[in-house]
Amino acid sequence: MADVIRRGLRRCLGRARSIGPATVVITLALLIGAGGLADAATGGSFILGKSNSETSTATLANGKGTPLSLRAPAGRAPFAVNRSVEVGNLNAQYVDGKTAAQLQSNGGAGMTTTDEGALLGPDQIKIVSTGPLPAGTYALSATAFIDAAGDQAICYLTVAADGANPNLALNYGGGIGTIAQAAETAVATVPAKATASEWCYGSTGQSVQDAAITAVRLDSVSWGTEPIKVTRPEGAKSPRP
Numbered sequence: 001m002a003d004v005i006r007r008g009l010r011r012c013l014g015r016a017r018s019i020g021p022a023t024v025v026i027t028l029a030l031l032i033g034a035g036g037l038a039d040a041a042t043g044g045s046f047i048l049g050k051s052n053s054e055t056s057t058a059t060l061a062n063g064k065g066t067p068l069s070l071r072a073p074a075g076r077a078p079f080a081v082n083r084s085v086e087v088g089n090l091n092a093q094y095v096d097g098k099t100a101a102q103l104q105s106n107g108g109a110g111m112t113t114t115d116e117g118a119l120l121g122p123d124q125i126k127i128v129s130t131g132p133l134p135a136g137t138y139a140l141s142a143t144a145f146i147d148a149a150g151d152q153a154i155c156y157l158t159v160a161a162d163g164a165n166p167n168l169a170l171n172y173g174g175g176i177g178t179i180a181q182a183a184e185t186a187v188a189t190v191p192a193k194a195t196a197s198e199w200c201y202g203s204t205g206q207s208v209q210d211a212a213i214t215a216v217r218l219d220s221v222s223w224g225t226e227p228i229k230v231t232r233p234e235g236a237k238s239p240r241p
Contacts, residue, residue: 098219108133108196108215118209120153120202127155128211129197136217137189140170142198144211146180153202155182157213159190160197174200182208187218 042054060067070078093099108130118127127144138159146153154174170186184198196215200208 109213111212118200118207120200120206120208121204122201124156124199124201127198127200127208128213129195130213130215132193132195133159133190133215134217135190135192135194136219137187138196138215138217140184140186140188140196140213140215142173142182142184142196142211142213144173144182144198144200144208146175146182146200146202147207147209148175148177148180148202149205149207150178151203151206152176153180153182153200153206153208155184155198155200155208157184157186158197158199159188159194161191161194 042056046052072078110128110130118125128142140157140159142155142157144155146155152174153176154172156169156172158169160168170188171184173182173184174180175182182198182200190196196213198211198213
């Protein structure tokens, strides 16, 4: 379209002496109106509020700062694209409203394997724990192989800062008899740097071995019953079931 307009302008200017200036002005107006000069093409000007096109990549550079700032009213996207092709070197603060920290695959795990086993008594002892966890809602699971020595042995799952023994047991497991498998699962919303742990107690002569614990953060969940929020004070012994 730009070439057509340029050729028309040359013809008009070449004939200006014979057709008169008024005719030239009218012809230019028709050419500009017909072509619009509204669609900026390669090598032309970028026209705000109009559709612009090009056949080669345009580059915008600023040696002293950010080359482009786009602003939009609340609730409207500042720009849009028409393809899902990956954009190289694109660094964004949010993805679907989540920060980079929230999108990380966060979780924790711990394992204890021993032939002798940890001896149990009437006081609770920590058998296995995760490392410090980022804040969030977690699916928690812990298991322990118990030699109950003919009596009852109990384990429970808990979450607290620095692996302390709080007065909130999320779930209990255990058994009665010679051999038992303790297993506890829970879903809890925990504060930052909390540690999930499995604690056990029983009577003299009992032992626990081959214990494991996992904590997997849930980024998207359809809730029925809401998870436990770990907010109670720490330091007291967990209540007996």
